Amino acid sequence: MVLRDKVENQTRLNRRLLCASPAYLKSRGRPDVPADLRRDDCIVVRQNESACGVWRLARGKEGEAEKVHGKLSTNDGEVALNWALDGHGILMRSDWDIAEYLRSGRLQQVLADYETPAADIYAVYLERLNLSAKVSFFVEHLREYLSTHADSPESRKSAW
Template structure:
């Protein structure tokens, strides 16, 4: 099993691109990891990584070893799942990426419920302000909004989710209620700077008719939670996802606007790499997550 052990270590270091980070994860020292990698390279007779003081990069041989090695590790995991299926529960590690707001509100509680049901599972949740590349960062599954971003990944719809324009009653009392999307150009709009979307451009549709509005206002941010709070404070009109707005709308703290018009959807997907399509533990996790979100 030394070969599998070395392969697991190499995959871990390749994921982190950093000896110290990999060493922390498995509870050893960086020199111990470096020594194991050097022994692996001597055994294979090729250099797998180029080392600098800041970061590691894979050689062409290292890329080949990683790509095929991950497939072998997946197949081994599947074999263990198949043999141990009589126990009735998945085992192993999953690394999950999600956004800060949705990750804290829904994914973290879902994971807590998941490991309560499947105590043999281990989950690493990594929250970020923007989606990470699953392949480059070594994640098994990512939680994404809208369309699946990359043709190289698979996507499973977890929950339908609309985007909506809203404002507080106090703001609407002072400034009036927009009747059409183009009325928004005369309003204070809270602009969110995120991902690569066009800054301050909102797209509406109604049947076959579309309207694109360039909005602006005194406030902008890269954080959805801050934008929502400003809207609650009466500072302007905001566009956010239904999962964030349901509570404030039901309480009357926010009023939905332009109900006859729709914005690009923000459906919630689990995305995963093609090589994971048969993973029993991943399939179980995604099924559980979809059920949890729909129930929530």
């Protein structure tokens, strides 16, 4: 049996952002509110059993779930990122995954006033190693490292 230990820091780690290329935004316009996403081509990354194409956004205490549409979907985040860079639509990705492109201007954040749920990060190990000091140390080290070294759009230098 394999156990998974969630490695996350709710305040910052693995925060997701909506982004698109400047060319896409120039041709289609910039969404002002989540409902505007219905008119856009959104690039959907399928994960686990999550509802495919439903993006949850919140501002303050108010939250919305938008069913987004687009011609492109994948279960490969790198493929989806390349589609966004090529101007094919709006993408939701972890900030550490798109930080360098936001800093360089190849991607621009959209709906920056809204937050999306953070994506989980898991450390996976065999059940028989659950109580191992090495595993416990590694998971704690991973938590600490990711909470202080994950790249973000505001970082000047990537830690990756």
